[in-house]
Amino acid sequence: MSRTADAAASQCAEQLLRDLGISSLPVDPVAIAARHGIVVQPKANAEPGISGLLVKVGDTFGIMYATHLGNEGYERFSVGHELGHFFLPGHIDAVIGPDGLHASRAGFASVDRFEAEADHFSAGLLMPRRLFVNAIASAGEGLDAVETLATTCKTSLTATAIRLAQCTPDPLAVIMSTGPQIDYCFISDTLRELSGIDWIRKGQIVPRASATFAFNQNSADVKAGKRTSGTSDLQDWFGGSRSIEVTEDIMGLGSLGKTLTILYGFEVPDEDEEAEEESTVASWKPHFRR
Ligand SMILES: [Zn+2]
Structure with a gap:
């Protein structure tokens, strides 16, 4: 996983929001998909571990998101992840198989480069840095902050906590x-x-x-x-x-x-204080010539 590529993926999502004129939380990924002609549907019986699917039929794209966890934040994140594959350069060709399908494992656990980038795209889409940093300022500390921000952004606790680490x-x-x-x-x-x-x-x-x-x-x-x-x-x-x-x-x-x-x-x-203390200690130490 490359930190630069991950940050670039988040920034790609933030640019998309600016292009669409979206400047308030929560961000609605389904509405963004609709504006690009992508149909979004729930999928109740997804395979375990699969968060969603990106489907290509001819030139038309569709997104299905797994509902088995019953967690709205995770479902929105999954839709954002599939949008990442749609919008990030090179993803469609890399991830969609000959059957016209890509099955995703969203949620920052995959070591696959494309999966990681799509996760960071989704985080940037639902928690764009500028708006998120403003929200952090009044969110409190620790888990309380994570819960407050998750409510504001309608995101899962896990994705919110990770984004907090990136933006605080x-x-x-x-x-x-x-x-x-x-x-x-x-x-x-x-x-x-x-x-x-x-x-x-x-x-x-x-x-x-x-x-x-x-x-x-x-x-x-x-x-x-x-x-x-x-x-x-x-x-x-x-x-x-x-x-x-x-x-x-x-x-x-x-x-x-x-x-x-x-x-x-x-x-x-305080590093300066520590360095000062150290130099004071050093000056009191006897110096021996070798
Ligand atoms: Zn994926």
Whole structure:
């Protein structure tokens, strides 16, 4: 996955909104499809894991979206994902098979380049940066912010949390886990810039000392969609050289057995102060000639 290509996909969606004169939330992806002559229909019996289909018959396109999760935000995201294949350069030729069909797995879990780009297109379409950043300013913090923004944008908690990590001016991490395993992680630019932070790799283990680890011990709580809060040390999650206490908001995502964790409220030591302290300490240290 390339961060540049992903950002370009979001920007392509934002340009489309400007071209269509859409400047308020929530964005209606079905209306956008209709304006381009694309018919959108629900599909009740989609294969497990399939979020939607892009169908091409002659020169006409149609979109079907899976309804089995009963989650309006996810359905809108799925329609946005198919629109991504329609609007992103090179996608139609790459993804539609000889049968005129493309079956999608939307939701940021696929490692396929085209699927990832279509996800980022959908996120940019439903949560365009400029409007979303304005909404972030009054949305609160942590999971509360994610829920408020999801209501404003009519998007799923997962997609909203990931977009929050991409657009927030604050240090923040969004981590998806299943039991002891981390599925994936998105971190904000300001957190990325903090020195000494390692990446969480796919398949890494949820740190034992975290509140998420304790929460995931009880799969019934995950399935019931319960939520809780705690604190943990950023170092336990990302490694790095510094211990930084963070607030940890946690929510079970229901039948999928996945858990959403938001790390925020970082107590970041001021780098200048730290550097000053270090230089003071250094000047007090005896110097030996070699
Ligand atoms: Zn797709």
